[in-house]
Amino acid sequence: MHQLPSVRSYVLVWLTLTIMTFVTFYISTIDLGDWNIVVALLIAFFKMMLVILIFMNVKAESPLTKLFVGAGFFWMVLLLGQVAIDYISRTWMPEGKMW
Amino acid sequence: MEQQFDSATLGMWVFLLTEIMFFGGMFCAYMIYRSMYPAAFASTSQHMNPLWGATNTAVLIVSSLSMALAVRAAHLGQQKALQILLLITIFFGLCFLGVKAIEYHEHWVDNKVPLIGGHWDYSNTPEFPNQAQYARQAQILFCFYFFMTGFHAVHMIVGVGLMLTIFAMAHKGKFNSSYFTPVEISGLYWHFVDIVWIFLFPLLYLIGHTKNLI
Numbered sequence: 001m002h003q004l005p006s007v008r009s010y011v012l013v014w015l016t017l018t019i020m021t022f023v024t025f026y027i028s029t030i031d032l033g034d035w036n037i038v039v040a041l042l043i044a045f046f047k048m049m050l051v052i053l054i055f056m057n058v059k060a061e062s063p064l065t066k067l068f069v070g071a072g073f074f075w076m077v078l079l080l081g082q083v084a085i086d087y088i089s090r091t092w093m094p095e096g097k098m099w
Numbered sequence: 100m101e102q103q104f105d106s107a108t109l110g111m112w113v114f115l116l117t118e119i120m121f122f123g124g125m126f127c128a129y130m131i132y133r134s135m136y137p138a139a140f141a142s143t144s145q146h147m148n149p150l151w152g153a154t155n156t157a158v159l160i161v162s163s164l165s166m167a168l169a170v171r172a173a174h175l176g177q178q179k180a181l182q183i184l185l186l187i188t189i190f191f192g193l194c195f196l197g198v199k200a201i202e203y204h205e206h207w208v209d210n211k212v213p214l215i216g217g218h219w220d221y222s223n224t225p226e227f228p229n230q231a232q233y234a235r236q237a238q239i240l241f242c243f244y245f246f247m248t249g250f251h252a253v254h255m256i257v258g259v260g261l262m263l264t265i266f267a268m269a270h271k272g273k274f275n276s277s278y279f280t281p282v283e284i285s286g287l288y289w290h291f292v293d294i295v296w297i298f299l300f301p302l303l304y305l306i307g308h309t310k311n312l313i
Contacts, residue, residue: 010168017163024300024301041301044300061108065108068112075119080130083131087134
């Protein structure tokens, strides 16, 4: 079967995820203007990648499975990206900010 | 066996892709409405308690750790450890649902559930002169809140049911180091539900947090 990550790397990932939760909570108390949501989403993305690669062990999966996981990302980028482009270009909308 | 295991994992990922589409649609709708009413969303978000949200994030992360360790134990054929770790996962899953129930109850008492119950207390939002308009926009965020966290909670309930089934199977000794596919597959589902929450937490709880604490 597949190579499993060690207990140590599982615990390290858990520790990182918990610390990042505190970090995202703390950063939300600082006013960065429009950048608050960007930082929050970057941290969430980083946490997601840790869970996918280590906890779900996609790192050691077959290339086909990796392709399917990648397809999931591609679908989200298409959905959110295309819709965002549509709404950003609607100059008649009340507030033309995407975040 | 190796090939069977690979196809089972792949099949589970195909299911998770449909789940990504399901939640993706809601995230997309959220993005549009937040871009339309950023001020109302930021203000309304302060009615949610970020401490409960952060607690639940930590609880889910611990349950994901115990789930990952359970899959590892199954892989190594450690029956006792597998059962204990599954019970820990179920326990933290129930903790999450308990905190969620407390939060829903608070919103219910405060009349924050859209369409049902009484009216909002608008008196503490002087920055919105048009109160009726603000109330509508605020209710949009609460609709997103209840739909997104509600569907997430449904997934959690399904996950806990799944874990109970896996625990029963493990208790009967159905798994060994060469057959543990159901443990691995339900683990993937559990981690996926965790990932959805990782995004829901900053998007729903932390929008207007800034003004609240300073």
